[in-house]
Amino acid sequence: MYLGEASIEYQDGVYIQGYASIVGEKEGQGPLRSLFHDVENDPLFGGDNWEDAESRLQLRIANTTIREAGLELKDIRYVFAGDLLGQLIATSFGLKDLNIPLFGLYGACSTMGESLSLGSICVSAGHADHVLCMTSSHFASAEKSFRFPLGYGTQRKLSATWTVTGGGGVILGNSGGIARITGITTGKIVDYGCTDKENMGACMAPAAADTIAVHLSDFGRCPEDYDKIITGDLGSIGKTILLDLLDERGCRIEKQHMDCGMEIFDSEKQDTHAGASGCGCSASVLCSLILKNICSGIWKRVLFVPTGALFSPVSSNEGRSIPGIAHAVVIESLEQKG
Amino acid sequence: MYLGEASIEYQDGVYIQGYASIVGEKEGQGPLRSLFHDVENDPLFGGDNWEDAESRLQLRIANTTIREAGLELKDIRYVFAGDLLGQLIATSFGLKDLNIPLFGLYGACSTMGESLSLGSICVSAGHADHVLCMTSSHFASAEKSFRFPLGYGTQRKLSATWTVTGGGGVILGNSGGIARITGITTGKIVDYGCTDKENMGACMAPAAADTIAVHLSDFGRCPEDYDKIITGDLGSIGKTILLDLLDERGCRIEKQHMDCGMEIFDSEKQDTHAGASGCGCSASVLCSLILKNICSGIWKRVLFVPTGALFSPVSSNEGRSIPGIAHAVVIESLEQKG
Structure with a gap:
């Protein structure tokens, strides 16, 4: 059922049936280290180059997520996946051997929100029993693609964020899960x-x-209706701007707000400046800290809002701005908020 | 309702409520010239560079399609769109001023099939009254991105195809249209x-x-159940391979097969070698020749199968293969096949 300006509310709920996160060495040394399913210390993931590394990471995420849900490859009807690289090569080369129908998505670092949105629409329509929603990023493939080759040793501004090497996957289905998706709000x-x-x-x-x-207005809710409102990878500077902008609209979310980009690293000790970013940032924090807290009932209702910066090396060199997009997903524990 | 290995059949049908195509000068000189909604002779579309040109093309397609459907911007709930460029910059910069919730898609030249698939899933679930599905390509932005700068004057192989400058848009809704989408088969x-x-x-x-x-098997149909089976942009060489590969599986589609890449140009006179390609190829042929023939009842049932080549300049320089993907959409005239 659609709602307001840009939202859908799922009457029966769409169930999260399993999830998994895999990250690189640096992420594995951060505060969430014990919550990830797997930490890989080889930055190449056994591959030949950074893009190959990220493809191998994607395949491992897919297989681990399916296993965690107690399913087999043949049970998965569709994959909704994407990554940051031009023409989604991490996804295309990573997932081709799965032999599962694929919808390739690009929402920059909001991709986990986009994949959960489209996956949940598909499940809510009764068109699939199980779908896999996933994404990844890799520090080195992203730096190579968007900024400077690592070998240059470029100095990073204090406002910069560190692209997460990692990612997460979620299996959605129409029954018997460990948490529920009860609505989405799609970003402009x-x-x-x-x-x-x-x-x-x-x-x-x-x-x-x-x-x-828009989400709060569409659903007629206030921030207090959520235990957490969790953005993707704004980092410390983006967080301040977010709180200011919402304050101007008369909406105060300080108490509920958390940003995945400020959770995955210890910015001071790990020298990651404003925080973390990348599709894999919100995806790996979702598939560790967030879903664990929801499944154990610590958080009853969470608004998960991955955020994406829409630019390419070409648009950037042409002096274009960097627009943003954010897709929100309501995730609730099976024990509903009273 | 899902069907077989990779298909969905829509019980009530999803309706095509309007469509439009806009192409460049060369496409406007081809055999389909009188069928496009608009031909633009300025290759820059009034913009500053090739990417900007394609963005302006996208915005024009969006506005024209919405107008052709007799709707206004505010009636459109979601846009499902993408393009060939890294990080979808033609789409992001082209469609940002629409202010409509956007799902960014990447399926290379299969994007029109992917957008119609996801758009129809969304409409079939009752989550939107009207969605816009669209894509584009531009000869110059694609050559710059994937091959060599035009100024090099590179010789083209005879197996090469010419990227279409153009695109198309379709409005899908849950009632009262001019044609129906009755099913989809999603590609691996x-x-x-x-x-x-x-x-x-x-x-x-x-x-x-x-x-x-897979489509024919999932739906229990034979090629004769279709007036046309229309691939996206295989060109003359790809067509031969397609017919051979299907022949090996005991499936003969010569009589029904048509390829958009062989329709939009007069290859001999227009020097386009093996044919045409690009997201805009199948999209603009769909939104001219194909939908006109379906809406007028000349074709009762068509299988539209846009085809995508999944590679990037990086993957190509790293010596990787070029995998393919194809998404099929069943489009029927309102007067159903007997």
Whole structure:
């Protein structure tokens, strides 16, 4: 059933039947280390180059997620997946041997929100028993693609975030899961004209603010209806902007707000400046800390809002701005909020 | 309702409520010239560079399609769109001012099939009254992205196809349209190891063969159940391979088969070698020749199978193969096949 301006509420709920996260060495040394399903210390994941590394990471995430859900490859009807690289090569080369019908998605770092949204629409329509929603990022493939080759040893601005090597996968289905998706709010592109690719938090915060405000209005809810409102990878600067922008709209979410980009690393000790980013940031935090807390009933209802910065090396070199997009997903524990 | 290995059959049908195609000068000189809604002779579409040109093309397609359906911007609940460029910059910059919730898709030249598939899933679930499904490509932005700068004057192999400057949009809704989508079959990635980016027909034909064979099996149909089985942009070489591969599986579609890549140009007179390609190829042929013939009842049931070659400049330079993917959509005239 659709709701308000940009939302869908699922009457019967769509169930999360399993999830898994795999991350790299640096992420495995951070505060969430014990919550990931797997930490790989080889940055190449046994591959030949950074893109191959990320493809191998994707395949491992897919297989681990399916196993965690107690399913087999043949049980999965569709994969909804994407990544940050041009033409989604991490996904295409990573998932081709799965032999499962694929919908390739691009929402920059909001991809986990986009894949859960489209996956849940498909399940809610009764068109699949089990679908796999997943995404990844890799620090080195992203730096190579969007900024400078690592070998240059470029100095990073303090507003920069560190692209997560990692990712997560979720199996959605129409019954018997461990948590529920009860609604989604789909983001519009929001462009405040920011052009600094080393300050992506500022580029994405307006989109996150828009999606959260639209969500609360569409569902007729207030921030207090959520135990947590969790953005993807705004980092410390983006978080401040988000809270300011929502404050201007008369919406205060300080108490509920958490940002995946500020959870995965200890920024000070791990020298990650404003925090973490990448599709894999929100995906791996979702598939560790967030879903564990929801499944154990610590959090009853969470608004998960991955955020994406829509730019390419070409658009950036052409001096274009970096618009943002954010897709929100309502995730609830099976024991419903009273 | 899902069907067989990779298909969905829509019980009530999902309706096509309007469509539009816009193409460039060369396409406007081809055999379909009188069928497009608009031909733009300025290759820059009034923009500053090739990416900007394609963005402006996308925005025009969106606005024209919405108008053709007799709707206004505010009536459209979601846009399902993508393009060929890295990080979908034609789409992001083209559609940001629409202010409509966006699902960004990447399926290479199969994107029109992917957007119609996801759009129809969404409408079939009752989650939207009207959605816009669209895609584009631009000869110059694609050559710059995937091959060599135009200024090099590179000689093209005879197996090469010419990327269409153009695109198409379709409005889907849950009632009262001019044609129906009655089912979809979603493609898997198929990789026969082909590495020649100047022979994309060969790279994509195995995926088209797989999707068509799976489709016929899932629906329990034979080629004769279709007036046309229309692939996206295989060109003359890909077409031969497709027919051979299906023949090996005991499936003969010569009589029904048509390829958009062989329709939009007069290859001999227009020097386009093996034919045409690009997301905009199948999209603009769908939104001219194909939908006109369906709406007028000349064709009662068509299987539309856009085909995509999944590679990037990076994967190609790393010596990787070019896997293919193809998404099939069943489109029927309102006067059903007897």
